[in-house]
Every structure is written in structure tokens, then in C-alpha cells.
Amino acid sequence: MPVQIPDDTDFTSFKEQCENQEGWTARYYKGNVTVWCRDEECKTIQKLKMRIVCKDVTAETLYDVLHDTSYRKNWDSNMIDTHDIGRLTVNADVGYYSWKCPSPLKNRDFITMRSWLPLGNDYLIINYSVKHPQYPPRKDCVRAVSLLTGYLIQSNGANSSTLYYLTQVDPKGSLPKWVVNRASQFVAPKAMKKIYKACQKYPEWKRKHNPNLKPWIYPEQNTLPCINVSDLVLQRADSLENIDESRLTEEKQAQHHSDDEET
DSSP: OOOOOOHHHHHHHHHHHHHOOOOOOOOOEETTTEEEGGGTTTTTTEEEEEEEETTTOOOHHHHHHHOHHHHHHHHHHHHEEEEEEEEETTEEEEEEEEOOOOOTTTOEEEEEEEEEEETEEOOOOOOOOEETOOOOOOOEEEEEEEEEEEEEEEEEEETTTEEEEEEEESEEEEOHHHHHHHHHHHHHHHHHHHHHHHHHHOOOOOOOOHHOOOOTTEEEEEOOOOOGGGGGGGOGGSSSSEOOOOOOOOOOHHHHHHHHHHH
């Protein structure tokens, strides 16, 4: 299927999904973090939605942190690798991301087309999986599929913001129940808190690392090679290998180590 770059209606639809609570069930609520899943999908990790209120972080800082792949290596301890592959338009690109799954599961990776849009006091970033001819599935990772993933950032004033994260992912595998439980009860809340902490430290870090370089705001700074959208096709889940990991048991020692890292 051909790849289509999101337009205003796609961004508006995504924003409505983030804000609308109908059909969602809260699975975690503590402090400033809430995690929901779809009623009909609570036995899977296919569709999760998260929200965190950042009382001392501006919407602009959140937007920068979520774009800045150089800084991500400083705070995303679950990431194995991430890099931008090429640009499609002034507000769309293609990138690679791989992350560590809880042991003994295999690690996952994505090739996604990402698009972003400032919209008044809001900022939106959305992505979905595509095929790139130079990035076939790797033997050391399971190629997962993002059906729709993204962020909605809302300004709450001069120095406060709210971040929504919505993800609908096919992990390409029959996952055990403990993975599903950890996703909503532990992994998702920790991930949101980690982003929040990263935002608090970003202004100081950015002052020392190319402070004026923000190609997501200033497209003339973008040096990525151009990609023609016709070279990409939509990544369909049924074209990828499906693995059965449903019988794998959790490795307690590895879990505790991972928990310590994310605290």
C-alpha cells in the first residue's frame, strides 16, 4: 500500500483520540501519570494511552526533547539504537528505532515515517511503520509494526504542560500475560516519568550541545538526504514473521535490574 504523509485531518483525529476517554479504561493512576487501554484490547498491549502533567516544563521544551535524537541517548535506557534515515518534507521524515524488551523476549525494532505539526498552543508528533528498501528486518530483532503512535503536547501556561502518548503497536508475537501486565502497570508509567525528568534537564544540556540546532523548527538546518515518498510502502504486519513467546517466563533477576535502571 502507498505511504501517505499525514494532513491536518489526521492530526485532528489523533488529538481527538488523545483527549476522548470514551471506550478507554484506566489501568494506572498515580500522582501526575495516568495510563489507559482500550476496553476491547485490555488483554493485549496493542493500544495504550498515557498522560503526564509537567508542572515545571514548557510545551516547547517537551517538543524539543521528543525530537532531539542526540539527547535521547542520554535518557532512554531502553533504546538500543535510533537514527534519522531521510526527510520527506519540511515536517516529515523516516527513522529507525530499536529497543530492549524484557528478558527473555527478543528485542524489537521499527522503521517509521514521522510527521509533526505545531497547532496553536498544541504540538503533535505522529508516526506509523513503513518499509524502506535499505532497511529490511534484522536477524537480531523482531520487526514490530506501529499502526499509529504519537504525542500530543498541550501548553498549560507559561511554564506548565501536559503530554499525551498514544501507541497502537503490533509487537509481532504472541506475548505472555506478564508482559501485558508490565506494559500498563510498570513500563508505561516509568517511561512517562523518564520523559518528564529528561525535560527538566534538557535546557542545561542543550546550552552545551548545539544550542541553535533545531531542524524540527528550522527546516533549513536539516541535512538529511531527501527520500521520495514513492520509494516507501506501508508496512503490513501480515508480511512479517510472527513468533510465539507466550510461554516464556519472566527472568526475575533481569527484571529487578531493569527496574533499578528506570527508577
